[in-house]
Amino acid sequence: MKRPIEHGLALVALVPLGFLAVFFVWPVVAILRLGLDEGGVLATLGTAEVWRLVGFTVAQAAGATAVAVLAGLPVAFLLARTNLPGLWLVRVIILVPFVLPSVVVGLAFRALMPAGGVWSIVLANAFFNVAVVARTVAGLWTHLDRRAEDAARALGASRLRTFTSVTLPALAPAVGSAAAVVFLFCATSFGVVLILGGARLRTLETEIYLRTVELLDLSGAAALSLLQLGAVVAALSIGAVARRRRETALRLRGQAESARRPSGGEWFVVAAALAVVGLLLVPVVSLLNRSTVDGWRALTGFGYGGSLEISGLDAIRNSLAAATDATLLAVTLGTMASVVLVSAARNRLRYVEVIDTAFMLPLGVSAVTVGFGYLITLDLLPGDLRTSPVLVPLAQAIVVTPLVIRIMLPVLRSIDERLRQAAASLGAGPWRVWWEVDVPMAGRSLLTAAAFGYVVALGEFGATSFLARPDTATLPVAIARLISRPGELNNQMAYAACTLLVLVTIAVVALIEFGPRRVSVGEF
Structure with missing residues (x-):
């Protein structure tokens, strides 16, 4: 009985692990190898x-x-x-x-x-x-x-x-x-x-x-x-x-x-x-108090006089679109990974902790390393993703997926095994058990993970700052560019953009807390 379970989990695990391999491991290894081939690593570490x-x-x-x-x-x-x-x-x-x-x-x-x-x-x-x-x-x-x-x-x-x-x-x-x-x-x-x-x-x-x-x-x-x-x-x-x-x-x-x-x-x-x-x-x-009417007008394009290559409204649209795509991808991958980890632990399969740690690695590896790795590797894939607008959502999904896993795992682990056994005794197969038992009980947590992931993707700055082109800049990237340039209007626009992100963040967090079931996002 254990062999079919292992095969089924392996098939499900291939999707999130494959994504991790292509869009995280490969770029990171490529940039490290490029640097190592040029030499000087020992000299750098010795300074x-x-x-x-x-x-x-x-x-x-x-x-x-x-x-x-x-x-x-x-x-x-x-x-x-x-x-x-x-x-x-x-x-x-x-x-x-x-x-x-x-x-x-x-x-x-x-x-x-x-x-x-x-x-x-x-x-x-x-x-x-x-x-x-x-x-x-x-x-x-x-x-x-x-x-x-x-x-x-x-x-x-x-x-x-x-x-x-x-x-x-x-x-x-x-x-x-x-x-x-x-x-x-x-x-x-x-x-x-x-x-x-x-x-x-x-x-x-x-x-x-x-x-x-x-x-x-x-x-x-x-x-x-x-x-x-x-x-x-x-x-x-x-x-x-x-x-x-x-x-x-x-x-x-x-x-x-x-x-x-x-x-x-x-x-x-x-x-x-x-x-x-x-x-x-x-x-x-303090941040909200620095927001001014002139900053809001300039950010939204009315009386625009800032130094951004695009209007603030375009930056907002870029942020919303990228965060939506990244969240959908991250929730799909994170849910699959969570199901695999819970099922593997329940069946006492080996290497569960190794896989869990692998999924968490993107939280700690330099976003710059990942971003630069994208630019030197993804041209080998069909379509040359380096010039594609999906590049930013892919990078954001890499960051959000571990957070989704950490929210979903405790909930899936807390489901009483007797419920699954009862469903199985009535003739339900493994996938039917998962659909009838796990999905209804973890559904609210999935919505929480999606909302939490969305607001994190909306504010992601590290990888996005490296990958976003001037015409596809997101709001956090636009803020960084504004505060690096002289001029009072640029500062006012930056504070207005920050205020907008703060208000969106507060709204999403309130939705999470007022949900039917509160889920701790401190489960890291």
Whole structure:
């Protein structure tokens, strides 16, 4: 019986794995090979400048991760242990920064901290990732048995001692999982460092961009890409181990504990959480305040006087079209990959974790490496995709697909196996079981994944900035071009475009939260 199952899963897996091979592995290997063939990799890695870049990349990512964890823990308590009114609004507010385009966040923090610097980069990256910590940790915290904490308190332990000795060790799998993913996101941050760091502060990601686009140093870019790829694989491996521990802890904890009103010292934690939520609003409000009527008029083409090659409306249309195509493709591939991973794990097939990690790699590999790889490989495919308008949606789908998988996997894994067995006992085949049991129960999560993927694709900047032509520029690319050019009208147009992306993001996040079934997008 196991052999037909393996064959069926292999056929389904061929589609997402084939897409990953052609549109991710092949371009990345091609650019690395091109750089290696030119030589100089060892010389690049042996320079003090490169290791200063590595040091700064690791330091700012570690700092941002620490800030995100410290800020996210009180919010996780608020979401998991309290039943205060308005928690839906808290969920919306903390999720908005995570799906905002990096160029928008960079511009928001540049408005708040015009001098830039290390702290602006650290705070901006932490601003992005508070939601990952809060929602991942809250998912486990909800299931913790309060009796252990009550016992520690009865034995005379203070609230702080109870948290550090009882609660925090129990939350360690979720904290470790969230921290690994946040570190990965911060270490590969592109738009934020590009805008706030300028020429003074560079990470591996921005240095790869500089060497590829401006210096044409393919050998040096390849060396840095190899270094970054090794770090990404390590972070993903650590995250996978922590994620398995968190899922095991969730299974052992059983049903969720009911939320209750805070008492005593817990109000200090609630106050800290609300302070974090308030601080998350500051960059967004600051950005909205910089938007002007003149900027909106210029962006929409009325009284246009900016320096874009296309109108703002055309950039908006390009963004919407590319995001729609990328989302449809990513949801299809992500759903197929999730079904394969769940079925393979259920049947105890080998290499499940290897395949899972492979699907996550696009989250950490330099978008510049992928984009440049497209330009030197895709001419070998029929139709020369390098000049095709589908190039940007393909690149965006590579980024969105792992996020769809991470949303869909926990839901598919949580479906009671007895339901499948009952359907099979009534004569349904494997595909009929999947259609009748899995699809209805995971349907709402699929809609959530589609909405979440759409807003991420809408704001994707890394690969799109490299691949979009002047006449096919998306809104984030247009924003980056506007702020790099002199003139007050260009700045006003950039802030108007950022405001538009913020409003769209808030609307989509609100739809996700008001859906029939809430799904944590912190399941990374």
